[in-house]
Amino acid sequence: MVEAVLDGLLRVLQPDALLYMLLGVFIGFWVGILPGIGGVTTLALMLPFVYGMEPVQAFAFLLGMHSVVATTGDLTSILFGIPGEGLSAALVLDGHAMAKKGEAGRALGANLMSSLVGALVGAAALALAIPVVRPLVLSFGSPELFMLTVMGIAFIASLSGRGARGLARGAAAGALGLLLSAVGQDPQAGILRYTFGQLYLWGGIDLVPAVVGFFAIPEILDLMVRRSSIAASGPTGKLVGVWEGVKDCFRHLGLTLRCSVIGAFIGIMPGLGGGVAQWMSYGHAVQSAKTAEERERFGKGDVRGVLGPGAANNSKEGGALIPTVAFGVPGSSAMAVLLGGFFLTGLVPGPDMLTKHLPVTYSMVWTLALANVVTVALCFPLLPYLARLTTIRATRLAPFLLLLVFVGAYTANNSWGDIVVALLFGALGYAMLRFRWPRAPLVLGLVLGDLAERYLWISVARYGWDWLGRPGVVVLAGLTLAVLVYPFLQEWRERRATQLLHREVAHAD
């Protein structure tokens, strides 16, 4: 196996493969930053060019492009509060809040570093998992996937804010999200739910325009109302540096690594999809807060809220490659396009990739790692300039941002309905922002609701009630309970500690 690893590395370091990778990185860099052309569409566009290439070169190009998009897409989330690639919304919560405090540079630095860590962990996961990937993926059936989505939904409890009122609001927002996820044609009987006769809603509410509108529009409105600039709420208006952010990543290395692992793991599970990884790691980051008070800081600019999703966004891509290579089953929509790359270069994804063509598989691992290192190296000098964008006056910036939002919403499907959705969700998001209702639970409900319903249905249809007794399900149920109970436990412990303290003080008198 070691020979295969080294062989893979050598193949990537060939001049032509390296050149293709750099080309891919260059293209991916711009695709991630500019809205309007998504990573998946670009992959589909680039795919025909690989016809006739050697497999290593073809994937150096495609993966080089793809892995960079995840990193640069995060930049707009932090700077402008506009979710970049598709669903990187979790990053907006704390990343953009930091930008508003004048800490844009720090957020960008932290994000870039954690993206690199995440990507490397993802690549390592891919490399290490190869011997065990088949039994690993095959042991997670629909019942286990259902429990994973339930666990994700349970994170709503942590993201809900303090006290009874916070929890009630979080639960209500989550429930609304779940309800909204039911819109569309139901997958068991084909009944159209809540479509009000609109063709557009057959497939349900599209997540990209909804999330983009939900987070970006309130921020832009807020910006226009305040009329200053994004970084105006910072203490001196001065920008805190990029290196601070890099150091943050290492200060919280444990968290970054854990979130990378979460991201890689969810990437490996082909049934879950992109949004889940970063929200679960955001939820985990929130839970790593030691006191309830610390938890409150999330959403207002805690760097840990940047590290978590930043790492997970990248590690999930390495994870998603695993089922694609090992089973020919794409782990994400980008991977579905990448499968075409397999066919065009004459490879067949499946057991052969783990035996006969093992060096090619390892070359993909190395491509992921190297492309990300190159991206980070390229981006670093740019960060201070990018950070300065947050000091531009709102009146100049807001129209441009609105353009970004609507172009991003429209070009996902070339549909006007998406713009309406973005507007409606923008209005809802603004109302929730104003009245201090937590927005994260709603998104969680929206993202996870459809998945949870499908897997529950399949589990019951296939196994009757037996699935409740499966070992994986029991373990995950326990974890879910832990996730749900943890915030209450924290608060209870704090109250007891305060009570004990009061008693001691009283005794001391």
Added chain:
Amino acid sequence: MRRRVLVAAGILCVLSLASGAGLAQAPFAGKTVTMLVGNPPGGGYDRLARVVARHLGRHLPGNPTVVVQNMPGAAGIVAANHLYHVARPDGLTLGLFNQNMVFGQLLQVEGLRVDMRKWQWVGSLTRETDVFVIRADLPYRHILDLRRADPPLAIGATGPGSGSYDFPLVLKAFLKLNVRIVSGYRGRSDIMLAIERKELDGVAGSWSSLVSFVRRGLVRPLVKTPSENPELKDVPSDVDLVSEPTAKAVLQLHAVPNRIGRPFVLPPGVPGELVRAYRQAFRSLADDPAFRQEAERLGFEVVYTPAEAVLRVVEEVLNSPPGVVRVFKSFFRFGE
């Protein structure tokens, strides 16, 4: 001075006439043709569109650039409505839609505002076959063995209206198979993974999307819709397995769109000469060795079906006898 103006005007007239004539000869020169696809990127239709787009430009007079635009929604209805009513009929937009859309019209699906007969059909480059496969490690060798399957086989599907749901349903009813349909999977890939996990025992789908799994040895085809594909010659055809005339007619009706393959259309209103240019281009594209090789690598069966033949098939479907349509409707719906 006046003479010079006259000469200049004369030259301009001649030039514009010449360019007008030139326009008739190379109508697509310097233009971009948009191929509208009613499916999201990554799937079979999208892959086909992109490989066609890459080679089609060469066969059209003037060698235009051809780009693909995805407009997913309502199983292709959104894109079809758009092409029919909204897109300019200037011949620069070509459409590729769900081959089952003719059923959408037959079953009078709400929202479809297109008359399939009024499209200006360009033709089809591929032919499809639907197959029903089961896990290779199961002991059943012939489709009729599944009558005695114990326990009943779990067949994966995405939802009513898709081939993975409707086809097994009708097979189960007509052939009395002991199978259960487990619906709700997000897509073909999730179903295949579930088959690997032994959570599911079988699936139905188009041959081009299942061929790699068959060749890999994961699944074995048990029944097909009528096809001349040599790789499937030992697999029985569903029409041959039933004797009752209505049942036969329903299965034949179901298989009809496969004879259309994946059809390309132009909206009504596009000038006749442009339509003819496209038809000619498709005819020569089907013989283009570079195109054939790339398409076959992607798993497509390249067979050219001219526009007239496609239109005949559409008419055939829409003129089906009401008795057959009634039974058909009880099994088949139109959906994603």
